[in-house]
Ligand code: NAP
């Protein structure tokens with residue numbers, strides 16, 4: 001960043017600030033949801049703090065896309081969620097009104113190749129947070145970023161808060177532990193701790209390895225003739241995709257209730273990977289025609305017949321989650337949650353951003 005910041009490496013001793021409305025901590029603030037949640041809370045007048053793990057570039061991730069004034073309002077604390085000492089002293093010294101625990105190794109594919117670090121961050125990190133709240137700041141309201149990956153291979157459709165869990169990856173298993181840890185602390189110690197079981201939500205800030213961003217980025221490159229085609233994994237999976245900007249509102253709503261609880265956030269409609277590819281290219285003026293079977297299937301430009309999309313099995317996962325579709329009736333009724341961006345709107349936001357970016 002080119003402008004000066006006032007970050008804190010030291011969490012010793014209580015910090016005295018002029019407290020505006022409420023004070024919130026976001027772990028995982030540099031990620032996709034961290035960007036939208038910080039913006040949302042700052043607009044509400046919150047004092048926003050973020051826990052950021054150090055990297056060699058001292059980079060602030062997606063926070064760099066906030067306007068300078070907003071960015072400078074965020075109080076950054078450098079630290080890793082797996083570090084029990086910093087998590088405890090931060091929670092103890094700052095006495096947050098709300099903690100949004102979003103930090104995670106969130107990529108399902110990588111969780112198969114890096115299961116240990118996925119467990120350390122997603123389970124150990126979560127335990128550090130809930131335990132610090134219990135010990136040092138029991139009035140703090142706590143949000144845990146659970147996920148539709150808890151449902152995995154369940155056969156029930158659509159999935160809601162009563163659907164049995166059947167995770168299919170180390171990521172899913174780690175989030176299941178986080179879900180139950182949060183619920184167990186809530187029930188054992190009478191703490192305000194809620195789980196948001198969020199289905200896939202995407203945006204212009206989505207990490208580049210996730211399938212929606214990968215498709216959009218590469219489709220724009222194809223249209224610009226920077227590449228001829230790109231490779232993808234399992235085309236048969238279906239996901240219930242929403243817009244991240246809508247989902248962070250639901251996170252906040254969960255912490256404004258009289259009682260804590262567990263809530264599904266989802267659109268209630270799912271779409272295949274082929275459909276997302278078709279929609280992205282359609283927005284760029286290209287109609288996709290599919291030809292072939294299995295790993296030989298290709299997506300062609302229906303007019304020029306050029307192959308634009310191929311399958312590479314290296315993107316397949318050892319175990320796949322074939323289909324997810326959520327039922328967010330509880331959140332709609334109890335929280336008043338109302339997502340605004342539908343599938344077509346999501347694709348448009350993502351493609352337009354990518355077109356404007358380069
Ligand atoms: P994301 O973009 O991958 O962001 C993850 C964040 O966690 C980043 O800020 C990352 O920091 C941080 N982080 C990772 N390991 C950390 C560590 N050891 N210590 C401190 N920070 C660490 O994820 P997202 O899409 O915003 O998702 C937010 C949360 O919701 C995650 O917990 C995810 O698992 C969960 N979730 C996401 C979805 C979805 O569809 N997006 C759905 C359900 C649940 P760096 O910048 O340093 O990497």
Ligand code: F7E
Nearest residue numbers: 106108147148149199200209210211212232233234237315
């Ligand atoms: O994959 C298939 C892939 O990586 C979606 C995370 O935010 O949402 C996300 O997890 C689907 C899978 O997201 C490629 O096999 C095909 O079936 O975009 P994804 P995800 O695994 O659903 C949940 C709710 C979270 O909680 C997670 O944190 O797309 N797919 N071809 C591909 N996926 C990727 N990444 N790359 C491909 O080339």
